[in-house]
Amino acid sequence: MTKFRPCIDLHQGQVKQIVGGSLNEQGATTNFVSAHDAAYYANIYREQGLTGGHVIALGPGNQEQALLALKTWPGGLQFGGGVNHENASAFLEAGASHVIVTSYLFDGGRFSFEKLESIKKETSAERLVLDLSCRRTDKGWQIATDRWQTITDTVINQATLNELEHHCAEFLIHAADVEGLQAGIDQELVALLGEICTIPVTYAGGARCLDDLKLVNQLSAGKVDLTIGSALDIFGGEGVTLKECIHWNQR
Template sequence: MTQFRPCIDLHAGKVKQIVGGSLTDAGATTNFVSAQGADYFANLYRQHGLQGGHVIGLGPGNEEQAKLALNSWPKGLQYGGGINLENAKSYLDAGASHVIVTSFLFSGGVFSLEKLNQMVKLVGAEHLVLDLSCRRTDQGWNIATDRWQTVTGTAITPALLEQLASQCSEFLVHAADVEGLQQGIDEALVSLLGKHSPIAATYAGGATGLDDLEKVKTLSNGRVDLTIGSALDIFGGSHVTLAQCIAWNQANGQ
């Protein structure tokens, strides 16, 4: 059944909420910067039993904050951001339940099955989340790497979801075109994931509140979870409170 999943987004060593499509090497349009460290939010999620949240490092300078969060709730959070064969195990050792991987799997924008097999061999499919974050294209949605700056030639299709499902435990999909805008979810993408993902999937991007949780539940037949970021009160939002999201989970079978 559809659940709310929490997040901790890190940029330049701070917990932030940004407009995803604005992210470049020079910076990003920022909705919120927290005075609290990542461990504060990890402990908050732990207190309320909000399993399966993701910590994402957007660019360099986030390792210290990421590991503070992971150490605060061992096996309670996933981590993604620059994951490769050299550092993946260090994040699992720091307390991540899973590592989240995208950019490492692409060379020059081309998907590498060899690299995926190497990552699976290193950490195990049960500890791997594939980040299929994407942008809209003429093909539908194509996976975007390098902080969503590079749109690859790999489209999210039923066949791709089927192919990758045996190599990981979950999919995480940020709709980068609507990420942080608080203008509503990409309904067609949620429907695609709900209909064709053989494994657990979490969607993020554009959500404003409980109405979007209801919408994701309906569109995906309860098979896709939803992350809410910028709209949430703990991140400076005014559309929905963390307490309301916790109540939603409790009412929907957490």
């Protein structure tokens, strides 16, 4: 069954919810800026026994908050954002259950299996999550790196995912075109992921209410989990409460 997965998104040293497609070096269109630090949210998730969530550092200036979250809920959160073969083990030692990697794995828009093997030596496949966040193109969905601004030549399809799933524990896939818009999930992408993935996969992007958990469960036959960010009450949203998501997971 589809599960709700929590998140903590960090931007410029603060917990925020942003419109994913707007993120660049100058900033981002912001839906919510929290008065609380990352530990506050990590503690909520710890108290509620919510595991498998992700802490994502969107750009520089977020390491202090990231480490604070990992320390607060050791083993309960994954971490991504600037992860490479040199620092991956440090984040695992700091309390991350897994590290999440994307941009590091690409050279000039091309996927590097050499880099994948390099980071696997530090983490093992069992503690590595591949972030295959993507944007819709005329080819379908292509993986996007560098704050989701660089479209790579790697397409989200059965051949790609079947090959990569042998090298990691999970996939994390943000639909960058709808991320933060609360305008509904990318239903075609969710259905495709449910059809072709044989390892755990979390989808993020566009979720706006509890019914989206039901919809993802239906579209993916329960194989794809869902992250809800901007619509969630603890991030200033009005679409769904954390209490409702917890109740969904306990069904």
